[in-house]
Amino acid sequence: MQTLVLSLLPLTVSWSQPQVFWASDPVGPDETVLVCGDGFGEAPEIELARVRGAELGVAWPNGAVEVEALQPSDQSVKFVVPPDWKLAPYVFRIAGPGGVSEPVALNRPTVYWVQGDAGSGASPGGWLRVFGRCLSLGPGAEVVLTPIEGGARPVRLPAKPATLWALTVELPQDLAPGEYRLTIVQRGGALGEGPRPVVIAPREAWSERVLNVRDLGAAGDGGMADGAVIREALEQVEAAGGGVVLLPRGRYRIDGTLRLPVNVVLRGESRELTSLFWPDTEEPHALIEGTHHFGLEDLTIHASNYTHCIAAEVGKPESGHTFLRRVRVRANLYRGHLDPKEVDARFRASLRLSTGGGDIVQFGGENVEVIDCDLYGSGRSISLLRARGSRITGNTLYHGRWGWYCFDGSDGLVFENNRLIGADLMSTGGSLNCYTSAASENVYYADNHLEKAHGWDREAMTTDAGYGAYFGTAAQVGADSLVLAEEPTWSNKPDWTGGGVFVLGGKGMGQVRRIAQYDGRTVTLDRPWDVRPNTNSPITITMYQGRYLFIDNDFEDVGIALQYYGTSVDHVAAGNRCTRGGGFYNSGRWYGHFQPSWYCQFLGNEILEGNCYRFGPNNATDAGVSYLGTWGLQAQGGTAPLALCSVHRRNRLHNNAELQFVGVNPEHPGLRDLVAEHNTVENAPRAGYIDSGCVGVLLRENTFRNVGQEIVTDQQIREAL
Template sequence: MPKTGRTTRLTAERNVVTRRRWTTIAVLLAATVRSAAAAADPVVFWHNDPVGPDDAVLVSGADLDVVTAARIARIDDAGHVGNATALELLQRTPGSFKFVVPAAFAAGLYRVTLTHAGGEVTIRLNAPVVYWLQAEGGDTVAPGGWLRVFGRDIVRRSERARLRLVPEAAGPPVELAPAQGDLWSARFVVPDAIRAGAYKVEIFNGEGAARDVVEAGRVTVRPRAEAGGRTYDVRAYGAVGDASRDSTRAIASALETAGRDGGGTVYLPRGRYLVSDRLEIPPGVTLAGERTDLVSLVWPDLATPPDALIKGFTRFGLRDLTVYASNHRHVVSGGFTGGDAAEPDSADIEIRRVRIRASAFFGHLRPDEAAARTARLAASFPGQLAPDTLRLSGRRIVVADCDILGTGRSLHLLGARDAVVTGNTLAAGRYGSYEIVGADRLIFEDNRVIGGDLQASGGSFNANAPTVTTSRNIFVSGNTFKGFYGHDREAVTSDAPGGYYLGAASTLAPDTLSLDGEPSDPALRNLPNPERLGVGAVVMVVEGRGTGASGRVARFERSGTPARLRVRLERPLPVALDATSVVTIVKAQSNYLVVGNSFEDTGPAVQSYGTGLDHVVAENRAVRTAGYLVTGLYYHHMQPGWRVQVLDNRILEGNVYRAIHERSDLAFEAAIAVQGLQPSNAPGRPPLVQGVIVRGNRLDEDAHIAVRGYVAASPGVRDVIVEGNTIGASRDGLVVDVGVAGALVRRNTVRRIPR
């Protein structure tokens, strides 16, 4: 992969960890003897799946070097365990090993038994691994509504797969067949006759016996809310849809009345309604047109536009209309109190079948007028350069079947939880993109995401905001990303610079770690409100005992004399840390499922940049993009990439032009690139990327696979499997450099052509 300004030309500010810190850690590691751990039982943290016959499996954990033998057996549909076959353990270390599923096995559910002096440990391959459960109402669903389960191996055999709703009160379980389902997600429809109440949710993916279920979470079935509420016709308040007489006060009066009455629908019949100021939608009110193509709200070229043309705070809707505007600021804003501050209790915002055509560059602007307007936008939105077209925050957000074009970002979500963005066209404007910050349980599917301006870029799912510590449980599927020519051109990327702590840590109690060094984040040094800082961040054990284990921060605190920094975890780590253990604590970016999307004329199609944990990039197609990138680096802090699977993707045309951050690189090959960007040649640094699977990908022309850790003394990449890939005509083919430890490369077909 060609070197890039943001990924391989590392600046001192981003990447230097002081020599003093690492010298101290190296002395600590050298001086410590793991006598107690030598007799410990092995613990498995993670293994990759789905897998089939003749596929390699990586197992990571602790004390795996005490395993004396391993065997594998297939479990049939009755739950019977077949004859076991001995496994050869490859590339063994205390923290990992690899093996290959026997080629003679049939596909299905496998049990692997690890034998050690103290007994046995078993793991199941291809059982459901649930990342999250999401219901139509977040944690609730009404009869006739939907439930969705996301993760790995969710549905393997749809004719047998089932979701089971087990009532927490008395009563028989309710079984549901999937309405849709594959390895990564499944959708179920709740029957009309189900009783209201709390249910435990279990899933069976169709492999093994029907009793082989995995708990998927809990959901509450609530009665279906009855449709109703008054309708307020804006014509009764004096609105005239002739595009010439100002209807602002009439529409605002109808909205205020509906809000005072407790909610309802403010109705706009066919017409073009001239508006000259902000419209505010009260809680419980929906502003609805007769039909998207029949109703438009029209703003003139305002000299001093309001902060948002349409604004609400919580529990409001907008549907079935078109918005036209020029020289605007934000177009639709929901869930923000002012500026970038999110309304803490915002929820239940629905934007459906809305078309927006908002551009500060409409009409016959002279070049000097366009430049002046661009400068004003840049001054008004520093760092962002342009306003948001849809700007929403809160719980249970729906953006569906909309057609959005604005001057800047097409869509900005902040802190969205249980959100659904589906069936939309999202066109970014000048210097625009889309940006989804700090989401948890987000479905982003079947959208068309495009550049509406030659300087528009793609976008990201990130944790890059001061108030955000996590971005997780993200499903990106069935989308088309096309035509990004500005800025970094990234179609789907993660991002969250910085971190909270890097250094030694040890276990004080099952859910408490002592942090034995100084925090990276200055705010942690005094901790006036420790319970408010870093909640939800991820603790990743990068060296020593427990390497590969991770947990989430419940809170930071100081205790003892002298006061020591501690971190309480949401749940205990699978093993206790000791004096050899080193952790990094960073904003969490985990459980991204990027599946079945199409990318054309972008920079990186999918990029895990910095911290990444348990991502899957599968079954995507790319044409003229930089490819699929897994990157761990020092991004103002140590940010590892762990347990990322790149499966069954395709690069149809990899001959690309200026598709990465380094502006001097012009035309080059696309790649599937796994890169751990160690900042120096100093020995003793932990790897930045661990546990990556690159399998079953097809690279047709001018594309290659590169695994690079760069530094032999401190390999940047550890434990990677590259197998079953097909690489067509390529100048680079398949590259694994000296900075990679524990690479298993097998069953690849590579066609090299001369440079």
């Protein structure tokens, strides 16, 4: 075992009541709590107690103990939970020069978001899923739904299944419609409330009227007449207000684009028995299009030259309510006897649609579902624009030439139990991003298997989107507003509402707020400051990417398994595995703009096989070992840390992998405050690397076996040259 402490640089003392902006959890016995805030002083005193009651009351609980403050500063501190305690809800408070902080709960349910069978809401007899941190510490978690109006009694529902990160409840058929306050009661009695009311309402009814295309004369034998019959059936169902167009077993030829009306479902007998096919054409076109409120289920699609396979109208208020269920797609631009010039021409034409070609699925908006599908195409597998209350589950997704997946501006997305496979030697990975949006948040990315990303950047899962709107200081700071000292650049997004305002340094460092309104230099925030920044505090305004949960995913033969490339707030990566890939890391960096990475935790991940070739961010490293790390890539004259408050705990790096913590600049460290504990590194040239641009790094209770060197610094490397 080994322990190493790198001390913090001295900071200006602020004599005010201590305020806590963030504290790391979940946390158990002999594990470190990392706290960011203000007013701690240089010698804070910390009390920690176990919470046994239903919730933290007004009185401070009995049995509190004083714990040692590690690496204290006015804006951060660390402490260790006593090793003889059990995992339970805890509470702590910090005494500084200006008084005592309010009690802060640990291991109490922190609800990020809720979604249900109706999208962002749910229906009587449906279900709700809750996502966040510390939702269940063991068996017995419950969800309590309390009507906001009417005075009806609360409804208590058992959560099954329930984990630290997610839980599900089934709703009674007789649950009254209305708005409910959601509360989680976990083992130990700790309570956590949802961020906004849950809406329970009857599901929007689509007509169940069925029109069988055979009744209109379709033969299903591949003849040219069937396309016209199917279009006639769609028109009749549309005129009747919606319904189902049924395609019994057979093969149905379609020429040109098939357009699905609102509230219409195209249903086959099964994907083994019903096939739609398009003949090859000189010019590509979309196969199936619709606006919103349409679906396909139980059929197979075959095509050659195409732009997008199944595309909805996106980016509009009414977008969404689209679904695919049990659909198979086999769409290949390059099928058959094409010569190299024809292959090249089709590939170049596909790149006019995106950097990864056309999409098999292009959806967006509220309540999108892609469930139990098998989607193989020539470019991108799936593109979602501003998905809300949406689910992509149980699918096999193949990426074609330069193909990837693209989730832009999500808020409430479950991406779960999918297999993503590179089907071309030039396939790549995909991203959660803000290419056209100001924010992306609340994504549950779990139990997926990703493999064979060999083209482009090779990044299996990256966050992405460069640039921002402002970097500088504020001329005036209000309780919940700013007047910027210089003109911002609002023109590079259609709407900056929801974007992030980050206090990178100085007074108030570590606070992030969202843009509620903006007008010229005046920015109104979503909530007041806990500690008001001053006019010298550096501020960056950029896209907000927050509260992603990456749980139990498996990555194989990729350049990077999981990276946060720039702005990233309050993400958790837990239980993920990487084989022959560049590992897991978060990075604050200059990406056309200062983009911070704050409050990210890596818990219980594994790197099984770390020998890598042509890997890393942007596929930039020829060969080397995989890594688990945090990078604060100081650049462009920056003076404030870009990576703040990271936790790496109980990760296992088995073969040719290392810990890697980088801050670049000793004078203006890019990385501040990090805990790495109870990690195991074995069978590697070195256990870890820390450069001199890092401050406040606490390494404790790590195990290194069969390593050439333990922790190596950049200074040691320079001295050895």
